[in-house]
Amino acid sequence: MYTTRPRIDWEKQLIRIVLGWVMLVLTACSLLNRDASAATLGHDTQLEIEAITTCSQSCRERGQCGTTAEQGTVVLGGVFQPLTNSHDMFFPIDTRVSINGVTPYVLRQVSDGQQFSINFYNVIAPDGKSGWVAGWCLAAPQ
Template identity: 30%
Template sequence: MNQVVPRKQLWQSQLAPFAGLLLLLLLLTGCFGGGDEAAPEAVAPEAATQQTGTLTCSQTCLNQGQCGVAADGRTVILASSNQPTFRDHNAILENESAIIIAGQQTLNISNFNGTPGTLNFFAVQPTGGGPTNWVAGSCVNLNQ
């Protein structure tokens, strides 16, 4: 005797093993949790030393077009609030100002003659507070 099985019931019976495996996987994943030890950065965030430095319109920085003299006669460092870049700057920072290094990124570049190279950029923040901006590494003197 042939029996007609509704399509919905057939589909549900095929998915039941997969649902069971998914539930088992989720239960096992919950059992493999970490211990109670805190992550190193959570133990003592104040113990992490921040690197500091000074912005300087060095000859290399000047040759790369990353600093210059403003209309009012001040020497300034060109910066970008968005990302490391050699052009389309949207901020200027005071020359010889103290900074805190908030991050670093190395970019691959090609020189004017096509020679590949890399350049460091630093995300810097004035020690007195203010927004973080990206500047070319040639404009940063790191404190040792």
């Protein structure tokens, strides 16, 4: 008398494995950038002593984020003054920076000409690099 083994459906097993990996990757990605949407940003409130560079949705929408081959996503800034274009420096995201000063800066929306104020922060990174970063791109440390 022979007993038959249950047949393994390899296609279903492969699909389960692939879906498991996809879930793992999505979870890992959300953990890496978990605080960007919920964080208190430097345009919502004045940050005092330290901040974390972040490519928040507001920062991205206003063209203040970029990428480099070596460091991935970065926050763009200005060496000598606040800049919203023609940036001349950057900080890697998730860098804890010291706040050296803050200046409110009046900007004009290109699409409708409306003016609004935004805080720009003069920050210093642990490696000694310093520059100006828009408040949209700085989060209060947790």
